[in-house]
Amino acid sequence: MTEVFKGNFTQQEPIPDEGIEAAMSVLRSGRLHRYNLVGEEPGEVALLEREFAEYTGARYALAVASGGYAMATALRALGVGPGDRVLTNAFTLAPVPGSIASVGAVPVFVGVTEALTIDLDDLAAKTQEADVLMLSHMRGHLADMNRLMEICDAGGVTVVEDCAHTMGAAWRGVPSGRWGRVGCYSTQTYKHMNSGEGGFLVTDDDEVMARAIMLSGSYMLYGRHGTVPPDEVFERVKYDTPNVSGRMDHLRAALLRPQLRALEGQVEKWNARYRVVEEGLRGTPGLTLPERGEQESYVGSSIQFLLLDWDGARIGEVLKRCVARGVELKWFGAAEPAGFTSRYDSWRYAPSAPMPASDRILRGIVDMRLPLTFSLEDCAQIARIIRAEVGAVYQAAS
Numbered sequence: 001m002t003e004v005f006k007g008n009f010t011q012q013e014p015i016p017d018e019g020i021e022a023a024m025s026v027l028r029s030g031r032l033h034r035y036n037l038v039g040e041e042p043g044e045v046a047l048l049e050r051e052f053a054e055y056t057g058a059r060y061a062l063a064v065a066s067g068g069y070a071m072a073t074a075l076r077a078l079g080v081g082p083g084d085r086v087l088t089n090a091f092t093l094a095p096v097p098g099s100i101a102s103v104g105a106v107p108v109f110v111g112v113t114e115a116l117t118i119d120l121d122d123l124a125a126k127t128q129e130a131d132v133l134m135l136s137h138m139r140g141h142l143a144d145m146n147r148l149m150e151i152c153d154a155g156g157v158t159v160v161e162d163c164a165h166t167m168g169a170a171w172r173g174v175p176s177g178r179w180g181r182v183g184c185y186s187t188q189t190y191k192h193m194n195s196g197e198g199g200f201l202v203t204d205d206d207e208v209m210a211r212a213i214m215l216s217g218s219y220m221l222y223g224r225h226g227t228v229p230p231d232e233v234f235e236r237v238k239y240d241t242p243n244v245s246g247r248m249d250h251l252r253a254a255l256l257r258p259q260l261r262a263l264e265g266q267v268e269k270w271n272a273r274y275r276v277v278e279e280g281l282r283g284t285p286g287l288t289l290p291e292r293g294e295q296e297s298y299v300g301s302s303i304q305f306l307l308l309d310w311d312g313a314r315i316g317e318v319l320k321r322c323v324a325r326g327v328e329l330k331w332f333g334a335a336e337p338a339g340f341t342s343r344y345d346s347w348r349y350a351p352s353a354p355m356p357a358s359d360r361i362l363r364g365i366v367d368m369r370l371p372l373t374f375s376l377e378d379c380a381q382i383a384r385i386i387r388a389e390v391g392a393v394y395q396a397a398s
């Protein structure tokens with residue numbers, strides 16, 4: 001009998017009991033808004049900001065309504081505006097070019113390598129075209145950050161990091177989000193901490209944080225934040241920074257604080273699962289696993305492989321056969337995006353020249369989520385199924 005996997009690829013773990021209890025007490029208080037505080041109580045949001053700043057080693061952290069909001073706010077705080085060009089990855093997720101478009105700026109796409117990281121040669125060739133790089137560590141793959149920063153520093157390009165898939169990851173021991181001027185994170189359900197929706201922005205820069213706090217909708221209550229730049233910085237920016245409300249509330253912060261304390265352990269669980277699938281797939285004919293940099297500590301909350309130079313019909317056949325056996329794969333390279341978009345040519349509001357070398361890679365990217373509700377045995381079974389079905393389709397064609 002052929003085995004069939006019975007798990008659910010979109011089922012995350014429950015919120016920890018500690019988070020549920022903290023959330024209940026916020027609900028009982030009726031004080032959900034971050035500035036609805038009694039006396040000197042700091043409130044869940046400010047406490048979370050302090051804890052997240054400490055976790056990342058950043059001077060400042062701001063908790064906000066989503067990862068996409070954090071990215072748009074970072075761009076606004078840096079002064080990016082209508083008509084400005086912003087470099088970004090050709091392989092990323094829709095909210096990334098969306099954050100650029102939301103401030104009226106124009107994405108300029110940079111290619112992708114077989115390691116699924118930004119193509120640093122292409123980046124070096126394009127630094128004259130923009131002052132800011134919105135760098136997406138898409139699906140948790142970190143480029144050589146030392147070289148990337150050298151290129152950007154030499155080209156006068158300010159880096160904003162999209163760490164939606166790298167919360168808990170690092171390059172050479174320096175956390176992702178701490179290489180660029182600003183780091184942005186998401187706490188949407190499918191990321192590494194789950195508050196339904198939510199996000200963070202971290203930076204060491206006084207003025208960027210003061211502007212970001214004003215932008216997030218602080219009604220001049222910025223003194224109540226968890227990590228606050230000096231007063232004189234606010235004096236400089238507070239009258240000319242618009243309010244674009246996108247605050248986090250106490251309820252979400254209450255859910256997140258215990259998850260932040262547990263994050264390190266969660267990362268280990270993800271990586272144990274990742275390694276089982278990776279080992280199970282290694283050496284499958286026709287299938288390429290992206291190489292990981294030696295300096296990279298990653299979070300294996302999803303796994304990717306490449307079916308390089310396969311024609312579309314055969315990739316479709318692999319997906320169909322896998323889903324019939326309970327294994328849901330996403331083909332990021334499909335011509336018509338379904339349920340997500342991850343290719344630069346899907347974003348038609350941002351016209352681009354064709355990128356043949358990247359197109360070849362993008363066409364072959366297959367992705368799978370690894371929720372922590374899967375056991376290590378589940379992961380081994382999933383790998384056996386993919387290996388068998390990729391192998392069957394590959395052999396039939398050769």
Ligand SMILES: *Cc1c(COP(=O)(O)O)cnc(C)c1O
Pocket residue numbers: 066067068069092093095096136137138139162164165186187188197198199
């Ligand atoms: C999820 C995601 C975001 C944005 O997160 P939201 O909180 O959903 O706005 C940004 N970048 C990538 C690569 C993502 O996957």
